[in-house]
Amino acid sequence: MTRRITRTLLILTSVLLVLAVVPLAVSVTARERVAFRDSQRAATRVIAAAAEEHLSDRKPVTALRQELDAAARAGDCAAVYDDSARLVASAPCTAAQGREAEELVEKVLAGHEPEPPENEGRLLTSEPAGEVRSPSGAVVLARSAAPLDARIAAIWGWSAAIGAVGLAASVLLSVRLGRWVSRPLSELDVSAQRLGEGALDERAEVGDGPPEVRRLASTFNTMAARMETLVHGHRAVIADVSHQLRTPLAALRLRLDVLAACAEAGTAAELASAQEEITRLSRLVDGLLAVARAEQATPRPVAVRVDEVVAERVAAWAPVAEERGVRLTASRGAALSAGLGPGHLEQILDNLIANAVDAVPEGGHVTLDHQAVDGLARVRVRDDGPGMSAGTKAVAFRRFGNPEARGSGLGLAIVHRLVTSNGGTARLEDTPGGGLTVVLDLPPRPAGRPGSATR
Incomplete structure (x- = not known):
């Protein structure tokens, strides 16, 4: 019973954890991805604003260079393109350049909002420099996905830890519950076996287990007490009957023996027949008493x-x-x-x-x-x-x-x-x-x- 209760609670707990923890982890993971991309786009827009001042207003490249250097110090890689998709300025790295970056620039210059791809563990985003419909250029920013992956791994790790702790707690509670229920039943089963084997004084413990089990143990004890009284009563009746029947039969046989010793031939033959009947009756009484004892045997x-x-x-x-x-x-x-x-x-x-x-x-x-x-x-x-x-x-x-x-x-x-x-x-x-x-x-x-x- 303990195994069945433990198995049932484990299955129920596992289902509840899967239905609760997994959707929560998926939701938090999606939120982290969105927050990461929004942060990356915000950094790209800052560089795009400086690029617009340089490309449209013909301001010095100093402010743009400062933003590119700040992005590089933050671990990002950025590149600025003009309205002809030519590279104008970039951070001292090449992650924001190449065929995928050029494809993003073309889509941005065409007035589209492309889906940022992931390239070799880096996410690429592109923002227009100026108005969306007629930009004066485009900015591509490449950011490492390692921090995002680490946060996602932490989310799933904590989710797995919560699930493991929940399962462990479920195992402990289910085992305690199973033993609380099954131990009194096992003891009651042992008591019933011993009672069936003839231990008429056997009684079960009543103080442990659920109320239903305690009532069952109390009922068992009442039944065992009545059975003990009944069996002892029957045995006493058998012993009394044995004594009461054998004594008069023995006395009758002795009297017949005395009469046969002093009787004539014809009378002695009749008394011998009576003695045989007395012997047969004695054997019959002994047999009936043996059957009664056998039927009462436990x-x-x-x-x-x-x-x-x-x-x-x-x-x-x-x-x-x-x-x-x-x-x-x-x-x-x-x-x-x-x-x-x-x-x-x-x-x-x-x-x-x-x-x-x-x-x-x-x-x-x-x-x-x-x-x-x-x-x-x-x-x-x-x-x-x-x-x-x-x-x-x-x-x-x-x-x-x-x-x-x-x-x-x-x-x-x-x-x-x-x-x-x-x-x-x-x-x-x-x-x-x-x-x-x-x-x-x-x-x-x-x-x-x-x-x-x-x-």
Whole structure:
């Protein structure tokens, strides 16, 4: 934003300077040229008056010579011609003589007012000696244009300096204005990012910037405070529900255990069925609480070593898989990191491995592999079980979406929520030869968090 404001003000200032300074410099330059020529013509007329006294009144050449010498001392060069265009007198220089000077004399003697030309850095002017219609002669005066050029150069130099100072002042003001506006917005953006990453106590500064930005920061703080209250309230409700549901279920299960120990064969079988239902209900409650926690999660991503977590979870689940006659392996891959909330990858892999081990029949195989693809960390969990139909895969990530699920039907919903809340994606594919493959594309390692690597 600072660059856009600076660029806009620079363009506006440049346009205003061009429209104001350039015409003013052109006008002053034209005025200097006119003043220079008027001064030169006035000096020429003085010499022409002395020349008329000599040519018409036949007075001595003394007064004319004095004017010619005065012109020479002033740096001018003058020459006097009679009515036949013959040179009568001149200063000790030849700049007022030659073909151009003779052409001026002829035009003046013919009663015209010629445009003074410039010859080798000198301006030539010619004035009649006597009346314009019937002059008794003509005077040509050559004056160096260097003083005029110096004044014009000074005019344009000062104009350029004024423009440069104006541009510099515009840059300073625009940069200060841009920072005054953009710095609070940048800080507000950082606060919004941190709030999105899970820092619920994050608040923005309200004292800087324009009134609109301060109001926006105040509104953001109000929103953040309400969100913090809401999230903490939901977490408290989840904790209370967890405690209130698990306690009576555990007590009911213990009572059923006591009754089954003293019951007859037929009654014991019925109580065993009830115990299985209690166990299933406990798993369902645990799954619902896990989904609720996942939906309320606001992760703050840290760098997670994917290869190490995969190896650890495979080692942890290997005894369970071996007990059920399932082979669980992990393909070796290069060191790979991803940006996830603490503990999320472990929870994701636990749910996927549990689902795969339950789905695969005895003698089946479950394998995990990982690799870097287009800047993402890709993890695949493959099994050679019965797989899923296209319709089942379309709703598998919903809660209780798979009616054929052996468990609670919440494992994939938990996985999908945890992956997407961290900015990743999850999808289901068919395993070549039969089975199901879960493909996870996890976001890259977060930048600017030194020392945040975790397992």
